[in-house]
Amino acid sequence: MQLSHHVTIFSLLATTQFATAYRLLFYRSDGCRSESLGDWVGGPSMGCRNDMAGSASSAIVQSTGKIDAPFMITFFESNDCNPDTEIVHGEPDEDGSACLNARRYGSFAVWNVYED
Numbered sequence: 001m002q003l004s005h006h007v008t009i010f011s012l013l014a015t016t017q018f019a020t021a022y023r024l025l026f027y028r029s030d031g032c033r034s035e036s037l038g039d040w041v042g043g044p045s046m047g048c049r050n051d052m053a054g055s056a057s058s059a060i061v062q063s064t065g066k067i068d069a070p071f072m073i074t075f076f077e078s079n080d081c082n083p084d085t086e087i088v089h090g091e092p093d094e095d096g097s098a099c100l101n102a103r104r105y106g107s108f109a110v111w112n113v114y115e116d
Contacts, residue, residue, distance in 0.1 A: 021110050022073055022092075023064050026056035032099035044071055044110045048081035057103040063092045074111040075102035081109045089113050 021043035028035040040051045041064060052059075061073050077085040089111065090100045102108070 021064065021071055023062040024051075024073065024108075025060040025062070026052040027058045027060070028056060030058050030101045030103060032058045032060045042110065044112070046110065048107050048109045050079055050107050053079065053106050053108075056105075058099055058101045060097050060099050061090060061092055062097045070112040070114045071110050072113050073100065073108060074113060075100065075105040075108045077104060077106055079106035081107045081111070 022041070024040045025032070026037040026039065027033065028037060037052050037056050040049065042049070059073075059075075072089045072091045074081075074089040075087045076082060077087055085106075087102050087105055088100050090098055092098050
């Protein structure tokens with residue numbers, strides 16, 4: 001029974017790590033250098049989000065592990081991730097993080113930007 005318990009925990013951790021793609025660190029002003037407002041960690045399964053909308057103007061995007069190539073953090077002007085209102089999308093650079101300016105965003109998602 002003990003081995004089964006460890007296998008279940010390992011499976012849950014592996015699934016959680018794969019499902020998590022990014023960590024966002026939100027900032028009040030452009031350039032990711034002003035007051036820090038908090039963070040969010042998630043991936044494509046988290047859907048459309050409104051965390052810090054109306055308060056943050058930029059976010060540092062960090063990788064939390066293996067990420068499938070087509071998925072990127074995408075910010076939208078609308079509050080429902082309407083593709084017609086995309087402001088910016090991006091992913092971490094070679095150093096493992098990037099700053100995205102998304103002033104006046106209403107929502108964001110980990111989104112497949114190459115999907116029609």
